[in-house]
Amino acid sequence: MIPGTTPERTLSNAPPIVPLTYHGSADNEKPHSLYRDIESTGLPDQEVSYPEGGRGWLVVFGSFCGMLAALGLMNSIGIYQAYVATHQLSDYSESQISWIFSVYSFLSFFCGVQIGPYFDAKGPRLLVAVGSVLLVACTQLLGICTKYWHFMLCFGVLGGTGTSLIFTPAVSSISHWFLARRGNATGVAATGGAVGGVIFPLMLQNLFPKVGWEWATRIQGFIYIGLLLMANLFIRSRLPPKPGGSVLPDFRIFRDVPFALTTVGVFFAEWGLFVPISYLTSYALSSGAFSTTFAYQLIAIFNAGSIIGRWAPGYLADKAGRVNLMIVCLVLCALSSMALWLPATILSASGGSSDSTILGLTIAFAILFGFGSGSNISLTPVCVGQLCLTEEYGRYYSTCYTIVSLGTLTGLPIAGALLEACDGKYWGLVLFTGLCYIISYVAFSWVRVMKQGWGLTKVY
DSSP, X not given: OOXXXXXXXXXXTOOOOOOOOOOOOSSSSOOGGGOOOHHHHTOOSOOOOOOOSTHHHHHHXXXXXXXXXXXXXXXXXXXXXXXXXXXXXXXXXXHHHHHHHHHHHHHHHHTHHHHHHHHHHHOSHHHHHHHHHHHHHHHHHHTTOOSHHHHIIIIIIIIHHHHHHHHHHHHHHHTTTOSTTHHHHHHHHHHHHHHHHHHHHHHHHHHHHHHHHHHXXXXXXXXXXXHHHHHHXXXXXXXXXXXXXXXXXXXXXXXXXXXHHHHHHHHHHHHHHHHHHHHHHHHHHHHSSSOHHXXXXXXXXXXXXXXXHHHHHHHHHHHHOHHHHHHHHHHHHHHHIIIIIHHHHXXXXXXXXXXXXXXXXXXXXXXXXXXXXXXXXXXHHHHHHTTSOGGGHHHHHHHHHHHHHHHHHHHHHHHHXXXXXXXXXXXXXXXXXXXXXXXXXXXXXXXXXXXXOSOTTOOO
C-alpha cells in the first residue's frame, strides 16, 4: 500500500468517503471548501486522505486519452474551418461558417449544465460511453457532409455534445483522486488535448491531398476508437454521490463574489481563446507570408506550445498558487496578442513590411499564446475547485461553464463580423482577443486580492 493512501477497495464496495481534513497542501491557508461539518454528513469523525497517486494515475491516463480525442478535435477546428471555407462551404462568409464551430464550442461547455450534476450523482461511466459513441459517429459522418446544415448537425451538434460528455467527467474525476497534487495531475491530463492539437492538424494536412476529405476524417475516427476505449476503461470516480441534490446547477452560488469573479475571468478568457484557434490558419493563408503547407502547420505549432502550457503551470501551481499562475498566463496571452499578433496583422494589411517580419511575429505569437492559453484548460478546473467541496465540484464547474458557454457561442461570430467590418483585415479580431484577456486578468487579480490581499509573495 502506498503511504498516505486508504486501503485499496473496489469501487463497488468502497465505504462512504468524505474529504474532512487536508494535509500537505502548498497553499498557505487551508481552503474552507476542503472541510465539511460532521453533523451534516452523519458520518463518524474520521480523517480520510486522498490517494495522490496509485490508481489515480490510471484515471489521469484515461482522462489524457479522452481529452486527446475530445479536445484534439476542438483544437483542430482551425484546420476544419480553413478547409471547408475554401471547399464545401466556399459560397458562405467567414461569419456564417464560424457559427458551425461556435455551436460546437458552445455545446462542448453548455451541456455541462446537466453533465456535471449527473457526474456528482452517478459517476462518469455512462457519460464517457455515450460521449465516445457520439464522437466516433461525428468523425465517421463528417466525411460525407456537403451542405451547411450537414456540418452544423454533424460537427456542431453531434461533435459538441460528444466532446462535453467526455471532457466534463475527464476533468471532474481527477479531483476525486488528487488534492495536494491536483494541479499537476489535471495539467498532465490536459496536455492530451494539446497533443491532439498537434497530431491531428499535421495528420489531416498530409491526408487531405492524398486520400481526400472523406477518408482523412474517417481515419481520425478510427484513431478515436482506440483512445476512447482507454478513456472508458480508466476514467473512474471515487467519492460517494452527493445525496439529495438537484440535477440542475445552483445559480445561488454566484452570491459568492470570488466564484462570480472567477466565472467572469473564465468567460472572457474563453471568449478570446477560440479566436486564434479558429482564425490563425486563415490569417496565415491571407497574409501572403506563409505557404499553404506552413499555414496549416501553424495551428500545430500553437498547440505544441500549449502542451507545455497545460502541464507546467499546473505543476507549478501546486507550489506557487493556482490563481497566481493563472494571472501570469493571462498576462502572457494579453501581451502576445497586443505586442506580436496585432503588429503582424497591421503590417500584413499595409503591405509595407517583409514577409520574414510577419512570419517571425506570427510564429512567436503562436508559441507564446499557445503556452499561456494552455492554462485555460489545466488551471481553470483547479481554480474553481478551490471554491467548493470536492463532491460538489461537478455542480460548481458546470454552473460556471453555463455562463462561459455563452462566450464560446458568440466569440467566433463576433470575430467573423469584425473581420468583415475591417474589410478582411484581421487587426479587429486580434484587438478583441487582447481586450478579452485583459479583462480576464483584472477579474482573477480581484479574486486574489479578496482572498489574500495585495502581498505579491502570498500563495493562492
